Each structure stands twice: as C-alpha cells, then as structure tokens.
Amino acid sequence: MTSSVLMQAIISGILVGGVYALIGVGLTIIFGVMRVINFAHGDLMMVGMYLTYFLFTQLGIDPFVSVIITIPTMFIFGGIIQKLFINRIIGSLPQNQILLTIGLGLIMSNSAMLAFTSDYKILTTSYSSSSFNIMGISISQPLALSFLITAVITLLLYWFFMKTDTGQAIRATAQDREAAQLMGINVKRMSIIAFGLGASLAGTAGALISPTYYIFPQVGSAFTLKAFVITVLGGMGSIVGATLGGIIIGVVESVGAVTISSDWKDVLVFSIFLLVLLIKPAGLMGKSST
Amino acid sequence: MFKQIAVVATVLALTIPGVSQASRVKLGFINTITGAEAPIGENLTNGAMMAVEDLKKKGIEVELVKEDDTGKPEKALSAFEKLATRDNVAGVVGPYTSACANAVASQADKYKVPQLIPAAAKEEITQKGFKYVFRLNAPADVYSSVIMDAIMTQGKPQTIAYVYANTDFGISTVKTAQSYAAKLGIREVANEKYQKGAPDFRSTLSKIKSLNPDLIFMVSYEVDAITLMRQSKEIGVSPKAFLGAGAGFTTAQFLAQKEISDHVFSSTQWTDDVNWPGAADFGKRYKAKFGKEPTYHAACAYEALRIMGETAAANAGDRDKTRAGLKNGSWKGIMGDVKFVEYEKFTNQNRHEMLVQQIQAGKYETVFPPKYATKKAIYPFVRK
Amino acid sequence: MKPLSLITGNTRGFSIPSLIIGIVLLGALFCFPSFVQSPYALHMMILLFLSTIMGESWNIIGGYTGQYSVGHAAYYGAGAYGTLVLLQKWEIPPWYGMWAGMAVAVLLSLIIGSICFRLRGPYFVLASIAVAEIVRITVLNTPAVTNGAEGILLSDLPPFKIGGTVITDFVSKVPFYYISLLLAIFTIVVTWLLQNSKLGYYVQAIREDQDAAHSLGISLSLYKSIALAISAALTSLAGSFYAIYIKFIDPSTVLSLDLSVQIVLIAIIGGIGTIYGPLIGALVLVPLSEALRSNVIAQGLINCGVVREDSGVGIFLKEHLAHAHVLIYGILVVIVILFMPDGVLGFVKKKSRDWGLGTGKGLDR
Structure with a gap:
C-alpha cells in the first residue's frame, strides 16, 4: 500500500468523522443531563434527513442552507418528545428507559414508512460527487463543507455551555441533578433544552450527510450504534470527548478498511470501544468515575 | 387463551377447502412489506398488484391474500402456514428474500401447495428436489x-x-x-x-x-x-x-x-426494451401507475403472479392440478419464454435468460x- | 412486590388451587396436538414456547441479577451455529450438537462476563451490545466454519431416538411442539429452582445493591458469572431449537441486535424478576405480533360488520394496517413502559390488589 492511499484514508476518515462527531455530541448531551441512553437517536437523525429532503425537493433549499431550518425544527421536536415521554421515565429503571426509546424509535421509523413509503430517497445536488485535489489527495466537496459546519456548531456549543447562564445550568444539572434543583435550577426545563439540543444535533448530522448518502425509514439504526461507540469513547457527557471520539472512529474505520480489511473494521471499532470501557471507563475525556 | 386457540383451530380444521369457479381463485402472496428489505419488497407488491388487475381483464378474479414476512424466516413460515391451512389458497407467490423463500420451500411440499418464487436468488432453493417449489428468476x-x-x-x-x-x-x-x-x-x-x-x-x-x-x-x-x-x-x-x-x-x-x-x-433479469411480449407495455403502464421506472423485481413478481393466477384458474384452484399445470405448462410474456425444467442440479427451475x-x-x-x-x-x- | 419479601418471605410450598390449575394447564398443553392438527396453530404455540424460553433465560440475568444484557443474541447464535455447524461439517446429530452449542455459549458467557461485569448500569448495556456485535461480525467473516453471510441451510435431519421410539418425521410439527414445550417447562423449572436457592438469594441481593451485597461477602463476579452462564446456556437451547426447526440460519437472523432487543422485550413487557413474567410477555407478544402481521384485526372489524370492506375506512385498514404493524407494536411498547412500568404481570397484580381481588398469590411466585 502506498502512502498516498494511507493519506487519502486518513483525510476522508477525519471528514466523515466530523459528521459522526455531531451525532455523538447530541447523544452525549442527552445522556449527560438525563442519564438516559437514547436508542432513538438514529431515528431523530432520520427525521432530520427527511426534513432536509423535502426542503430540497419541494422548496429547492440547499441541504447546507436548510440546516438553519432543521436546527430549530428538530429542537422543538426533541423538546416535545422529552416533555411527553422521556420526562416520565427519568430516574426509573434503566431497562425501561432503554425500551421506551426503542419504542419511540420504532414509532418514528414506521410513521416515516407510512408517510413516505419505504423507498430510498436520494438527494442529488450538483456537488454530490464533486471533489477537489490537494497534492494528489481528493477531498469530497460536500464532506469538506459539512466538516466546516460541524466545526462551527461544536465551537458554538462549547461557547454556549461555558459562557451562557443556561449552558452552565445544564452543566450543573448534568453534574448533580438534585443539587442543581436545590440551587433553584429548573431541572425539567434544562432536560427539555438538553433533549432539544440532542435532537437538533442529530437532525443536523442527518442534513449534512444527506447530499452524499441516502434516506429511508430504517436508516437510523446503524447510526445509533455508532453514536453509542463514539459517546462512550469520548466519555459520556463530554462534548469535546464526543467530537474527538467521532473523528477517531471515522479514521479507524477508514484506515482499518485499507490496512486490515473492510469486513473486519467494525470489529476493530468495537474492540477499541471495549478497551476504552475497561481501561478508562469514564472515556477519553471523562472526569467522573464509572 | 389456549382454549380459544383450540376452538378457532378446530373450526379452521373443519373448513372445507374453498370451492372455486374457473374464474375465481384465491392466491397467497408473501413479501417483505416492513423491515430492512422493504424498499425492494415494494417493487414486488406493485408488480403483483398490476398482475391482479391484468388477470381481472382476462376474466380471472384473483383474491390475493397478502402476507408480510418482515424479512424473517420464522414469520414467513407463519405466513405460509396461515395461507396453506387457514386461507386455503390454491398457490403461493413469494417470498422475496432467499432466507424466507427457503424456509417456506420445505413446507410447500408438505402441504402440497404450489409455490412460485419470483425473485429470490439463492441457488440451493431449487436444488433440493421439492416437487411443489418453482422458481421464475435465474439463480445467483x-x-x-x-x-x-x-x-x-x-x-x-x-x-x-x-x-x-x-x-x-x-x-x-x-x-x-x-x-x-x-x-x-x-x-x-x-x-x-x-x-x-x-x-x-x-x-x-x-x-x-x-x-x-x-x-x-x-x-x-x-x-x-x-x-x-x-x-x-x-x-x-x-x-x-x-x-x-x-x-x-x-x-x-x-x-x-x-x-x-x-x-x-x-x-x-429484465429490461423494458427487450423484445419479450408486453415488456415495453408493462414498463409504460407501470410508470404511469406508480410514477417510477419498474425494476426487474416488479417484472418478476408480475409474471410470477400472472402465471400462478392463470394456472390456478385453469385448474379450478385445485392444488395438485395447479402443480401439474406449472410443471407441464409453458408461457410467453414479459419475462420471455417460461418453462420449469430440470437441469444440472436444479428442479422446477425456469432457465431464464439474463x-x-x-x-x-x-x-x-x-x-x-x-x-x-x-x-x-x-x-x-x-x-x- | 417488595424485594425483601422475595428474599425472606418466600414460601417453598404451592397453594393447592394453584397446583391444580398448573396440573390442568400442563395436561391441556400435552394433549393439545391430539385435538388440534392445524399446523398454523401448532406453529404459533411453538413460537410461543420459543419466546418463553428466550424471555425466561434472559430473566435470570436481567430480572433476577439486575444485569441488563442487550447482547443475548450472541448466546442464541452460539446455540444455533454450534448445532448446525457440527451437523453440517461432521454430521453430528443436533441432539448432541446442541450440547456443544451450549458449551460454546457458556464459554462465551464467561469471556463476555469477565469483560462486561466490571461495568455497571448503562456501560454494561453498551458493552453487552458491543460484544454481541463482535460475535456477529466474526461469524459473518469466518465463512470456512460458519458459511458466513450465506448462512447454513439444513436439508435433512437424522432420526431422533428416545428409548424405543424413533422419530424421523420432522416435517410434522408435533415433535417440535413437544420438544419446545419440554424446553419451556425446563427453563421455568430452572428459574424456580434458582429463585429458591442460595444462588438465587445472592443474585437478587446483587440486583438490589451491588455494594451492600459485596460488603456482605457475596462475590459479585462469581455469582454474576454463574447467573449469566445459566442464562446463556438456556438461551443457546432456544437458538439450537430455532435452527433445527426453521432449518436455516444466518448472522442476520440469529445474531442480530434486533433479536437481542426482542429477547429483552419479552421479559420486560411481561414483568421481570418473576417466574411467570416472561411467560406472560410471550403470551402477549407472540399472538399480538402475529395478529398485527397477518392483519386479522382489520379483517375482523370488517367481518364483524364494524367497518364495511368497500368503504373508505375498510380499504384504508386493509391496505395500511398491514404496513403499520410495527408502528402499533412500537406504540404498545411505549404504553407498557409508561403505564405499566412493572410489566403486564406487575400491572395486573397491582390492579387486582387495588380492586381487592385477593393478593394474586397464585401468580406471586
């Protein structure tokens, strides 16, 4: 294998990892604040994808521009789901939380199937397969753009959590729910915001991947699993960790496919996941124990 | 609970197989309607629906019992057993996926229900010498x-x-x-x-x-x-x-x-510009009806259901005679010449030209x- | 049901009425195939027993020990593959192969346990998923042994001898009916024995409070591993049975994450940590998913004259309800979790207490 192949693998791994990071960050926020593992995370992404698809085909809005609409819409959608369902099971048995989100995921994907049929939807933009060349390495135009947007969103989130009152209140809730409540923080509101944020990030990831991928009702499940891996890798609740986790997974998959083989690369991903769990259960960037 | 099942089942067991006239047949259609394989399954459903319409024009009223196997072999088996023993269909078209088609195939011989597989590719399915299992498409x-x-x-x-x-x-x-x-x-x-x-x-x-x-x-x-x-x-x-x-x-x-x-x-398996009778016309009508190009899956399902419908109708819905009809008949239609023959290790396999x-x-x-x-x-x- | 009462206030004896009901029910189940020949009904009963085995086995580790494994497909797959690989490669009859499958499952459970039991709560759940996925991909990518994605197709079953009788007719459902019934009874008996054993008390103590149990001198890793091994062994039996019954397995049917989730669902819908919970779960889920799949509900409404077949509603129901069955399934899962957090069994018991209909003692075990 030549070094240019390896370079190509690393570069495209990082770019794809950017989108993974966005999914992971959404999941990590939800988990951090509510301690609920959201099995419907990929399905939220799917909703974002359909939204993007219809904005593009019906109104002609470019997927990268329509993110401006997707983010608030998905935020409201996530907030409603939190208020109606997730809220009722915070602090209940973990298996019930898992099953509730599985049930919600089934409802979302099968409603999408009834509404839009199970047909694959393909969003074709003028740049879907465009690329530019830097020193013999081809870089996908849409991927590069989505990586840029991901970077901006992650920075904004970081600022939000560090500098704003609401952001700090959410962090306080994540650290200790009861203490936060005693401090006068509206914990319920914070949970709604957190789930809203998680949903809008998942939706955004869906929007960003749409021009290079495809859309169908069951598209979410593969990404849910990936999101788990990324989140644990980075440390549950850590935004920087999830971002890093996403990029690591992207690169491992991509480089694994050329150095080992594309059929074993997922074993590599899961093995790294288990290793991190065992050696550093709090994840790469996690602070708390277990 | 058990008692209810028992009662229902006894009633079912007593039901006499449907007496059908030449113009009216009851057929089963097992397909993947939900689940991961559903996107392709949809093409088969569309093709089958068109076949039912076309048969009606020829004076054959098909009562089609559609079953969803969700892509899982045990569900396909449930569906097949329901069709064979409860709905008393004259024949079954499907399932779509190889795993499901195979699970059903072993049972088709047991219930003596003719099964026509429209599009599953796994070679072994028609290599096990089943008498009641037929396949229209060319294997993998x-x-x-x-x-x-x-x-x-x-x-x-x-x-x-x-x-x-x-x-x-x-x-x-x-x-x-x-x-x-x-x-x-x-x-x-x-x-x-x-x-x-x-x-x-x-x-x-x-x-x-x-x-x-x-x-x-x-x-x-x-x-x-x-x-x-x-x-x-x-x-x-x-x-x-x-x-x-x-x-x-x-x-x-x-x-x-x-x-x-x-x-x-x-x-x-099929294109709409090939000179098989009705292929172009099927493509045109399919596009008008469903707003998209037909895939070979749709064509396979259409032809399979048409053949099964005509054969079952000609034999008044009798399963054994329908089997014999499939075994001995030959057809010419949108999939070209169809005849179920024995060759190499295959039985009842249409030697479809891809x-x-x-x-x-x-x-x-x-x-x-x-x-x-x-x-x-x-x-x-x-x-x- | 207070956890403490489970540990301390549990009596070993059966009450007379529940004993009689149990015997009558068992008798009815054993006679069932003599009265009902419909293969469809038998098939449904077999699926019911199979689901019961899966739910009960998961219950041992999930319900009694409190370790929510969402990777039980690995053990199910071990049973299925163990049985069919031996049969296909070395023509070892499945009646022996299933024990080999079980050995593989137990071995696997020990390895998985040694990795996952260091973790708690959600981390354990995620680790169990990851390990099961590794097993699935490994099976997928070692075609020399497992046939990979092509799966294993079984054409003939060797005859099965019990005592003097030899069963060769495996196209008939009756042998499978009895095998699955016996296996289901076996898992329930094992669960009952476990619940009333010292091991049972230990694992329930671990479920209630790991740290407290540890401070009492209960070895966490030892008892969790034993419980998982038992659970894995029983799950592998279900897998072996499925493989022999359906005669085709591939990684996506016997090793998928979907299957792991389905196993958990059976137990939780019914009610975990009780002997009859998973049985109730199977009794609810199997007929329900079949009714939804085969669209008998829409057909029933039409037949009863509630909706006319040619009316708009009738056509809508007939065409779309078939597509919506997984949707309805999802809605039911959500309803059960939100309104019956202790499962159907827990809900019924609570209601019967609320209405003063006795304590539901017959089911309380």
Missing part, C-alpha cells in the same frame, strides 16, 4: 456469468477487482464470478467485502485505484451502488469497465444519477445477448 450464478460473457465479447481485460456487500447474494455472486474469471485468465487484484449501508468507501476505492484493475465487479443492494459510484468519481477510479451484478445497479434511482451512472454495465444492460446517455440499453441487444456496448469506460 447467472448474474455473474452473463456479465462476464458480455464483457469478453468487448475486449481482453487482464485484471479484476471485486467490491461487494457482505451478504448472501454478494458472496455467492462473487464466488461464481471468481471461478469464471479464473477460467478466462483474468487476474484478481482486490477482493473487498463491505457492510451493507456503509457511508464511506473512499479509502477502499483509493486502494483499488492504486491497483489499477481493468474491471471492477460490484455487487450492491439498492443505494450502496450510488454511494460507491459517487465516491469512485470523487476518487477518480477509472477502470475499463464497471460491472454491476443486478440489484442496486438496475434501479431507476441509479439511472437518475446521470453524472456517475453512465456507461456502467449491469446484469438484470440480460446485460449498459447505461448510455441516461438510458438503460440492452447490450447482451446479441439477439436482444438494442445498442452496441461502449467499451472501454470513459468518464465524462
């Missing part, structure tokens, strides 16, 4: 042999790379292709399996690019084909020919991606076998 090996035959009429390729989904269909198709290529003296330079639905093939493709093969042989479901070809263009992979075995390379969606799909070869098509100027053109060709193949591949 033909997908690769026909396209290799086609390409050998075009030039003398030296090397080949395989990129395919790690699924039953992907593996069995590539196996045949490998032994075929070895016989033809084509050297294998890469063999890359991938997980269905993967979003990123860039690193694999750049590795293949560096090996510079003459042929790239791909087996992909549905839209993976589009992802693969998009990224091939991105990376700049340019072999003498891209070969796609069925499935994802034969869809309307793939065709619609003009930028990336032009000049790709694919093997298929076609090779190439996308030229945004249209699927049949290029092989020569007697069906509408256009001359473009070789080697040129990227626009």
Whole structure:
C-alpha cells in the first residue's frame, strides 16, 4: 500500500468523522443531563434527513442552507418528545428507559414508512460527487463543507455551555441533578433544552450527510450504534470527548478498511470501544468515575 | 387463551377447502412489506398488484391474500402456514428474500401447495428436489456469468477487482464470478467485502485505484451502488469497465444519477426494451401507475403472479392440478419464454435468460445477448 | 412486590388451587396436538414456547441479577451455529450438537462476563451490545466454519431416538411442539429452582445493591458469572431449537441486535424478576405480533360488520394496517413502559390488589 492511499484514508476518515462527531455530541448531551441512553437517536437523525429532503425537493433549499431550518425544527421536536415521554421515565429503571426509546424509535421509523413509503430517497445536488485535489489527495466537496459546519456548531456549543447562564445550568444539572434543583435550577426545563439540543444535533448530522448518502425509514439504526461507540469513547457527557471520539472512529474505520480489511473494521471499532470501557471507563475525556 | 386457540383451530380444521369457479381463485402472496428489505419488497407488491388487475381483464378474479414476512424466516413460515391451512389458497407467490423463500420451500411440499418464487436468488432453493417449489428468476450464478460473457465479447481485460456487500447474494455472486474469471485468465487484484449501508468507501476505492484493475465487479443492494459510484468519481477510479451484478445497479434511482451512472454495465433479469411480449407495455403502464421506472423485481413478481393466477384458474384452484399445470405448462410474456425444467442440479427451475444492460446517455440499453441487444456496448469506460 | 419479601418471605410450598390449575394447564398443553392438527396453530404455540424460553433465560440475568444484557443474541447464535455447524461439517446429530452449542455459549458467557461485569448500569448495556456485535461480525467473516453471510441451510435431519421410539418425521410439527414445550417447562423449572436457592438469594441481593451485597461477602463476579452462564446456556437451547426447526440460519437472523432487543422485550413487557413474567410477555407478544402481521384485526372489524370492506375506512385498514404493524407494536411498547412500568404481570397484580381481588398469590411466585 502506498502512502498516498494511507493519506487519502486518513483525510476522508477525519471528514466523515466530523459528521459522526455531531451525532455523538447530541447523544452525549442527552445522556449527560438525563442519564438516559437514547436508542432513538438514529431515528431523530432520520427525521432530520427527511426534513432536509423535502426542503430540497419541494422548496429547492440547499441541504447546507436548510440546516438553519432543521436546527430549530428538530429542537422543538426533541423538546416535545422529552416533555411527553422521556420526562416520565427519568430516574426509573434503566431497562425501561432503554425500551421506551426503542419504542419511540420504532414509532418514528414506521410513521416515516407510512408517510413516505419505504423507498430510498436520494438527494442529488450538483456537488454530490464533486471533489477537489490537494497534492494528489481528493477531498469530497460536500464532506469538506459539512466538516466546516460541524466545526462551527461544536465551537458554538462549547461557547454556549461555558459562557451562557443556561449552558452552565445544564452543566450543573448534568453534574448533580438534585443539587442543581436545590440551587433553584429548573431541572425539567434544562432536560427539555438538553433533549432539544440532542435532537437538533442529530437532525443536523442527518442534513449534512444527506447530499452524499441516502434516506429511508430504517436508516437510523446503524447510526445509533455508532453514536453509542463514539459517546462512550469520548466519555459520556463530554462534548469535546464526543467530537474527538467521532473523528477517531471515522479514521479507524477508514484506515482499518485499507490496512486490515473492510469486513473486519467494525470489529476493530468495537474492540477499541471495549478497551476504552475497561481501561478508562469514564472515556477519553471523562472526569467522573464509572 | 389456549382454549380459544383450540376452538378457532378446530373450526379452521373443519373448513372445507374453498370451492372455486374457473374464474375465481384465491392466491397467497408473501413479501417483505416492513423491515430492512422493504424498499425492494415494494417493487414486488406493485408488480403483483398490476398482475391482479391484468388477470381481472382476462376474466380471472384473483383474491390475493397478502402476507408480510418482515424479512424473517420464522414469520414467513407463519405466513405460509396461515395461507396453506387457514386461507386455503390454491398457490403461493413469494417470498422475496432467499432466507424466507427457503424456509417456506420445505413446507410447500408438505402441504402440497404450489409455490412460485419470483425473485429470490439463492441457488440451493431449487436444488433440493421439492416437487411443489418453482422458481421464475435465474439463480445467483447467472448474474455473474452473463456479465462476464458480455464483457469478453468487448475486449481482453487482464485484471479484476471485486467490491461487494457482505451478504448472501454478494458472496455467492462473487464466488461464481471468481471461478469464471479464473477460467478466462483474468487476474484478481482486490477482493473487498463491505457492510451493507456503509457511508464511506473512499479509502477502499483509493486502494483499488492504486491497483489499477481493468474491471471492477460490484455487487450492491439498492443505494450502496450510488454511494460507491459517487465516491469512485470523487476518487477518480477509472477502470475499463464497471460491472454491476443486478440489484442496486438496475434501479431507476441509479439511472437518475446521470453524472456517475453512465456507461456502467449491469446484469438484470429484465429490461423494458427487450423484445419479450408486453415488456415495453408493462414498463409504460407501470410508470404511469406508480410514477417510477419498474425494476426487474416488479417484472418478476408480475409474471410470477400472472402465471400462478392463470394456472390456478385453469385448474379450478385445485392444488395438485395447479402443480401439474406449472410443471407441464409453458408461457410467453414479459419475462420471455417460461418453462420449469430440470437441469444440472436444479428442479422446477425456469432457465431464464439474463440480460446485460449498459447505461448510455441516461438510458438503460440492452447490450447482451446479441439477439436482444438494442445498442452496441461502449467499451472501454470513459468518464465524462 | 417488595424485594425483601422475595428474599425472606418466600414460601417453598404451592397453594393447592394453584397446583391444580398448573396440573390442568400442563395436561391441556400435552394433549393439545391430539385435538388440534392445524399446523398454523401448532406453529404459533411453538413460537410461543420459543419466546418463553428466550424471555425466561434472559430473566435470570436481567430480572433476577439486575444485569441488563442487550447482547443475548450472541448466546442464541452460539446455540444455533454450534448445532448446525457440527451437523453440517461432521454430521453430528443436533441432539448432541446442541450440547456443544451450549458449551460454546457458556464459554462465551464467561469471556463476555469477565469483560462486561466490571461495568455497571448503562456501560454494561453498551458493552453487552458491543460484544454481541463482535460475535456477529466474526461469524459473518469466518465463512470456512460458519458459511458466513450465506448462512447454513439444513436439508435433512437424522432420526431422533428416545428409548424405543424413533422419530424421523420432522416435517410434522408435533415433535417440535413437544420438544419446545419440554424446553419451556425446563427453563421455568430452572428459574424456580434458582429463585429458591442460595444462588438465587445472592443474585437478587446483587440486583438490589451491588455494594451492600459485596460488603456482605457475596462475590459479585462469581455469582454474576454463574447467573449469566445459566442464562446463556438456556438461551443457546432456544437458538439450537430455532435452527433445527426453521432449518436455516444466518448472522442476520440469529445474531442480530434486533433479536437481542426482542429477547429483552419479552421479559420486560411481561414483568421481570418473576417466574411467570416472561411467560406472560410471550403470551402477549407472540399472538399480538402475529395478529398485527397477518392483519386479522382489520379483517375482523370488517367481518364483524364494524367497518364495511368497500368503504373508505375498510380499504384504508386493509391496505395500511398491514404496513403499520410495527408502528402499533412500537406504540404498545411505549404504553407498557409508561403505564405499566412493572410489566403486564406487575400491572395486573397491582390492579387486582387495588380492586381487592385477593393478593394474586397464585401468580406471586
């Protein structure tokens, strides 16, 4: 294998990892604040994808521009789901939380199937397969753009959590729910915001991947699993960790496919996941124990 | 609970098999309506619906009992047992996936219910000597042999790379292709399996690019084909020919991606420009009705249901006579000549002639076998 | 049901009425195939027993020990593959192969346990998923042994001898009915024995409070591993049975994450940590999913004259309800979790207490 192949693998791994990071960050926020593992995370992404698809085909809005609409819409959608369902099971048995989100995921994907049929939807933009060349390495135009947007969103989130009152209140809730409540923080509101944020990030990831991928009702499940891996890798609740986790997974998959083989690369991903769990259960960037 | 089941079941057991007139038959149709395989299943449903309409025009009223197997063999078995013992259908068309079709096949003989498989590719299904199991489509090996035959009429390729989904269909198709290529003296330079639905093939493709093969042989479901070809263009992979075995390379969606799909070869069970009676007309009507191009899955389901409907109606819904009718009959329709015969290890297998098509100027053109060709193949591949 | 009462206030004896009901029910189940020949009904009963085995086995580790494994497909797959690989490669009859499958499952459970039991709560759940996925991909990518994605197709079953009788007719459902019934009874008996054993008390103590149990001198890793091994062994039996019954397995049918989730669902819908919970779960889920799948509900409404077949509603129901069955399934899962957090069994018991209909003692075990 030549070094240019390896370079190509690393570069495209990082770019794809950017989108993974966005999914992971959404999941990590939800988990951090509510301690609920959201099995419907990929399905939220799917909703974002359909939204993007219809904005593009019906109104002609470019997927990268329509993110401006997707983010608030998905935020409201996530907030409603939190208020109606997730809220009722915070602090209940973990298996019930898992099953509730599985049930919600089934409802979302099968409603999408009834509404839009199970047909694959393909969003074709003028740049879907465009690329530019830097020193013999081809870089996908849409991927590069989505990586840029991901970077901006992650920075904004970081600022939000560090500098704003609401952001700090959410962090306080994540650290200790009861203490936060005693401090006068509206914990319920914070949970709604957190789930809203998680949903809008998942939706955004869906929007960003749409021009290079495809859309169908069951598209979410593969990404849910990936999101788990990324989140644990980075440390549950850590935004920087999830971002890093996403990029690591992207690169491992991509480089694994050329150095080992594309059929074993997922074993590599899961093995790294288990290793991190065992050696550093709090994840790469996690602070708390277990 | 148990008592209720017992009562219901006893009532069922007592029900006399439906007395049907020549013009009215009850048939079962097992398909994947929900679950991961549902997108392809939908094409089969559409094809079957059109067959029911067309049979009605011929005076055959089909009462079609549609069953969803969700892509799981045990559900397919539930569906089949319900059809065989409760609905008392004269025959069953389906299931779509190989795993489900196989689970049902072993039971078809037991209940003596004729089963006509429209599109499942696994070779073994019709190699076990089942009397009541018939298959319309060509099995997996033909997908690769026909396209290799086609390409050998075009030039003398030296090397080949395989990129395919790690699924039953992907593996069995590539196996045949490998032994075929070895016989033809084509050297294998890469063999890359991938997980269905993967979003990123860039690193694999750049590795293949560096090996510079003459042929790239791909087996992909549905839209993976589009992802693969998009990224091939991105990376700049340019072999003498891209070969796609069925499935994802034969869809309307793939065709619609003009930028990336032009000049790709694919093997298929059916095209709408082939001169089989009614094929073009079926394509036109299907497009008018469902607003999209028909796939070979739709055509297979249509023809399977038509054959089953006509045969069952001619035999007044009698299962044994319907079986005999399928065994001895021959048909001519949108899938060409159909006859269920014994050859090599197969029984009741239609020796369907597969076609090779190439996308030229945004249209699927049949290029092989020569007697069906509408256009001359473009070789080697040129990227626009 | 207070956890403490489970540990301390549990009596070993059966009450007379529940004993009689149990015997009558068992008798009815054993006679069932003599009265009902419909293969469809038998098939449904077999699926019911199979689901019961899966739910009960998961219950041992999930319900009693409190370790929510969402990777039980690995053990199910071990049973299925163990049985069919031996049969296909070395022509070892499945009646022996299933024990080999079980050995593989137990071995696997020990390895998985040694990795996953260091973790708690959600981390354990995620680790169990990851390990099961590794097993699935490994099976997928070692075609020399497992046939990979092509799966293993079984054409003939060797005859099965019990005592003097030889069963060769495996197309008939009756042998499978009895095998699955016996296996289901076996798992329930094992669960009952476990619940009333010292091991049972230990694992329930671990479930209630790991740290407290540890401070009492209960070895966490030892007892969790034993419980998982038992659970894995029983799950592998279900897998072996499925493989022999359906005669085709591939990684996506016997090793998928979907299957792991389905196993958990059976137990939780019914009610975990009780002997009859998973049985109730199977009794609810199997007929329900079949009714939804085969669209008998829409057909029933039409037949009863509630909706006319040719009316808009009738056509809508007939065409779309078939597509909506997984949707309805999802809605039911959500309803059960929100309104019956202790499962159907827990809900019924609570209601019957609320209405003063006795204590539901017959089911309380």
